[in-house]
Amino acid sequence: MARIYDAEYDVVVIGGGGSGKSAAYTAAKEGGLKVALLEKMPETGGSSVYAEGTAAFESSEQKARKVPEHAGAHFPTKEEGFRRYREYSHHRANPDVARMQVENTAETIDILKSLGIVYTDVTIYAYDQPLELYTFHRPDGLGERVQEVLLRACVNAGVDIFTSTPAKKLLTEDRKVVGVLAQDSKGFDMKIKAKAVIIASGGYGNNPDMVEKYSWLRRSAHHTYQCVPTQNTGDGLRMALEAGADTESCQAVMIIACARGKTLTSHSSGAGSQPVLWINKTGRRFASEEVAMSFADTGNTLAKQPEGVVYAIIDADTVKHLIENGSDIGLGDFIQFHQKLTNLQLELDQDVADGIAWTGGTIEELARNMGLDPAIVAATVAKYNAACEKGFDPEYYKPAKFLRPVKKAPFYAVNMAPSVLVSDGGIRVNGNLQVVDFNYEPIPGLYAVGNEASGLFGDTYNLDVPGTANGFAHTSGRVAARHAVKMIKG
Ligand SMILES: Cc1cc2nc3c(=O)[nH]c(=O)nc-3n(C[C@H](O)[C@H](O)[C@H](O)COP(=O)(O)OP(=O)(O)OC[C@H]3O[C@@H](n4cnc5c(N)ncnc54)[C@H](O)[C@@H]3O)c2cc1C
Numbered sequence: 001m002a003r004i005y006d007a008e009y010d011v012v013v014i015g016g017g018g019s020g021k022s023a024a025y026t027a028a029k030e031g032g033l034k035v036a037l038l039e040k041m042p043e044t045g046g047s048s049v050y051a052e053g054t055a056a057f058e059s060s061e062q063k064a065r066k067v068p069e070h071a072g073a074h075f076p077t078k079e080e081g082f083r084r085y086r087e088y089s090h091h092r093a094n095p096d097v098a099r100m101q102v103e104n105t106a107e108t109i110d111i112l113k114s115l116g117i118v119y120t121d122v123t124i125y126a127y128d129q130p131l132e133l134y135t136f137h138r139p140d141g142l143g144e145r146v147q148e149v150l151l152r153a154c155v156n157a158g159v160d161i162f163t164s165t166p167a168k169k170l171l172t173e174d175r176k177v178v179g180v181l182a183q184d185s186k187g188f189d190m191k192i193k194a195k196a197v198i199i200a201s202g203g204y205g206n207n208p209d210m211v212e213k214y215s216w217l218r219r220s221a222h223h224t225y226q227c228v229p230t231q232n233t234g235d236g237l238r239m240a241l242e243a244g245a246d247t248e249s250c251q252a253v254m255i256i257a258c259a260r261g262k263t264l265t266s267h268s269s270g271a272g273s274q275p276v277l278w279i280n281k282t283g284r285r286f287a288s289e290e291v292a293m294s295f296a297d298t299g300n301t302l303a304k305q306p307e308g309v310v311y312a313i314i315d316a317d318t319v320k321h322l323i324e325n326g327s328d329i330g331l332g333d334f335i336q337f338h339q340k341l342t343n344l345q346l347e348l349d350q351d352v353a354d355g356i357a358w359t360g361g362t363i364e365e366l367a368r369n370m371g372l373d374p375a376i377v378a379a380t381v382a383k384y385n386a387a388c389e390k391g392f393d394p395e396y397y398k399p400a401k402f403l404r405p406v407k408k409a410p411f412y413a414v415n416m417a418p419s420v421l422v423s424d425g426g427i428r429v430n431g432n433l434q435v436v437d438f439n440y441e442p443i444p445g446l447y448a449v450g451n452e453a454s455g456l457f458g459d460t461y462n463l464d465v466p467g468t469a470n471g472f473a474h475t476s477g478r479v480a481a482r483h484a485v486k487m488i489k490g
Contacts, residue, residue, distance in 0.1 A: 005179065005193040009036040009160070010488055011481070012180045012194040014167040014236060017046025018143075018470060019450025020200030021150040022108075022477030027198075028157035031485030035159045036192060038182050040166035040231065044151055046202045047230045047422050047451070048473060051143035052333045053125065053136035054112075055467030056105035057081045061119045061137055068123065068134040075122065076133040078102040084133060084465055089458035092249050096431030097455025100479055105471045108478065109137055115149045117141075125466035126330045127337040129293045136466040142333060143470070165190065167235065170197060170243045170446070175437075177243055177445035196445050196484035199435070200477060203423035203451030204234025205253060211420055214250040216459055223308035225417035227258040236452040237426040243446060246438045248428035248454035254461040254469065255299025256331075257292075257310075258419040261356040268347040268357060270335035271322050272312035272414035273298070275402040277384050279313060280305040283367065283376035285384060288396035293329050296463040303418035311370065311413040313381065315406045319344055328402065348412050358413045366411045381406050424461050424469060425454030433480035447484060449476040 011027045013020045016039030028035040037044070056062070062075040076084070085098040109119065118140040124132035139146050154161065164185035171179035171191065179193040204210035210233070212221035241247070259269035275289035286305060291297045302310050314322075322341040330337030351357035360366030367377035387393040388405035427435055427448040434442035450473035462468050 005191045007036065007190070008193040009034045010194065011035045011196045011198065011484055012192050013037045013198045013200055014180065015039065015046065015200035015202055015450070016044030016161065016163070017200065017202050017450060017473065018048030018051070018147065018150070019473035019477040020198070021147070021154050022474045023198045023200055023449055023481040024159045025150060025154050025157050026478045026481035027485055028154070028159045031481065031489070033485060033488065037154065037159050037161045038165045038167050038180065039161065039163045040235070042164050044161065044163065045147045047228065047232060048470065049143050049147050050228055051470040053138050053467035053470065054108065054474065055135040055465055055471035056109045056137055057102045057135065059106040059109040059122070059137065060113070061109055061122050062134070065122055073134055076135060081133065081135065081465060085456055085462065088462045088464050089249075089456070092458035094248065094455035097429065097453070100431045100433075101456060101472055101475060104475045104479055108471060108474045111478070112139070112146060112149070112474070115153050117146055117149055125332050125463060126293050126295070128329055129463075131464045133465050135471070138333075167201070167239065170239045172243055175244065175443060177443060194445070195488045196447065198477070198480050198484065199236040199240060199427065199446070199448040199452050200450050201236035201452055202230070202232030203426060204237055205232050205420045205422040205451070206230055207233040210234040210237070211253060211423070214426060215253045215423065216251045217253060217303050220303045220308040220418060223417075224255075224303070225258060225260045225419045227256070227262075227264055227419040228421070232422060232451065234423070236448065240427045240435055240446070240448060244437050244443055245435045245446070246428040246440070247426055249457055249459070250426045250454070251459050252424040252457035252461060254296060254421040254424055255303055255418045256295045256421055257298045257302050257416050259351075259356070260415045260417045261354070262351070264331065264334040266347060267341040267343040268351050268414050270327060270331065270341055271314060271319070271344055272416040273331055273335065274312075274322065274328050275398065276318060276404060277313045277381070277406055278416070279311050279377065279380055281307060281309040281372070283372045284380050285395065288393070288398040290398050290402050294463045295331060296461045299418050300460060302416060308418045310416040312416050313366075313406055314412050314414070316408040316410055318404050318406075319348065319412065321404070351414070356415055359410050361409050363406070363411055366413055370413050422451045422469065424451060424457045427452050427454060429453045429455060432483040433476050434483065447480040449473070449480045
């Protein structure tokens with residue numbers, strides 16, 4: 001029996017973040033197609049709203065600047081980018097996807113510029129991180145402005161945008177995807193016929209059960225802290241699997257350290273993210289805190305601790321240092337390099353009052369207030385202070401410049417957590433972003449882009465190429481849409 005549809009479009013895009021809006025805009029504006037964009041939240045934007053920088057290679061912005069601001073640094077070529085994706089992932093990145101990224105990101109920057117975005121900087125994410133390539137294009141107004149501009153571009157291009165309308169299921173005939181079953185904003189089923197469907201629903205990072213199932217975070221998946229209110233719950237991966245898709249390198253998740261109950265711009269969270277003394281719930285140190293220079297590596301390190309519990313221990317001198325001299329490492333725009341953490345004391349006092357941080361006049365008192373064994377914590381701090389005094393850390397070889405002792409009362413403990421920002425892939429795609437099955441054969445009519453598409457990562461988000469996820473989101477959306485236009489127009 002013929003299926004009855006509520007609406008008919010050339011292209012249906014699932015998800016209204018950076019990848020989805022880029023896809024919808026391209027299909028409507030360049031392809032002249034009839035496009036619907038389904039967004040499950042009341043507003044579009046997704047995690048892309050929080051993104052600060054966008055990776056690109058050999059862009060007009062890099063060419064205009066000739067060299068980065070830091071002495072001796074250079075802007076990477078496409079080939080260097082391609083190699084870094086392959087090598088960082090231990091060759092688990094898909095070369096066709098990596099090539100798609102390095103070849104097309106420069107155009108992404110030009111398109112966003114043509115829509116009104118101004119780039120203030122092409123830099124790295126964290127100064128002091130020796131491995132980063134200078135790919136981080138920082139837009140004026142950051143991700144929020146980019147998403148606002150793209151939304152307007154979609155509206156102007158005639159895209160029909162349905163908010164509070166989650167996609168539930170892909171409609172298939174034989175192996176071919178022919179539409180989407182969604183739930184409209186009043187809760188009614190909505191069957192939409194489409195010649196192509198582009199999954200752009202942001203991955204599974206906000207679904208702890210899927211994080212447990214698909215990422216390497218098995219033990220700590222349910223102990224993570226969600227520091228932004230996104231709802232990327234893996235709907236795209238689930239729907240693609242039902243339609244016969246294969247997966248690839250599902251386990252990469254982007255994890256950042258954030259104080260539980262706080263935001264990434266909070267100064268107490270910023271203090272805890274510095275390379276200060278970190279202990280886990282056993283009261284012992286567990287890593288060289290210099291790993292703080294890469295938020296992705298820090299996320300991995302924190303996520304490996306029992307129940308994902310980590311405390312940053314700081315004393316009155318460090319509080320003063322962070323307020324007066326500023327941060328020792330940067331966390332993008334959330335906490336800038338050398339930014340003075342002027343609210344730190346105020347926040348610490350409030351956090352202690354709220355029971356999400358602790359203080360003590362002695363280390364033993366601090367430990368008791370935290371519910372940890374005072375003797376173990378005191379021994380940990382004594383050993384760490386001895387290393388600070390010598391300027392050499394025999395346990396974890398933390399560089400001397402980060403060896404800041406914990407000596408002057410009052411002492412504070414900030415409750416740091418691994419916070420999964422997003423997942424980085426899951427659905428196997430080819431270089432055209434077509435979803436493929438177990439035999440690597442494209443599933444007709446189906447594409448996956450942005451965080452939903454695999455191909456750039458192994459097990460960890462690649463901060464050596466900062467801005468990769470956002471560059472990939474906008475670029476993969478456009479490349480998928482162009483392919484869909486070609487297929488539809490024959
Ligand atoms: C705090 C934070 C900071 C970040 N900073 C950076 C950065 O500086 N640089 C960088 O490269 N990356 C950064 N990222 C990663 C960011 O996720 C990517 O950059 C990228 O923008 C993701 O785009 P996307 O379109 O794949 O997903 P999103 O932008 O998350 O969009 C997915 C959309 O799909 C919607 N959706 C989900 N399920 C459904 C459904 N069933 N039906 C309809 N809609 C659905 C969601 O509500 C969401 O709007 C950051 C992420 C976070 C959380």
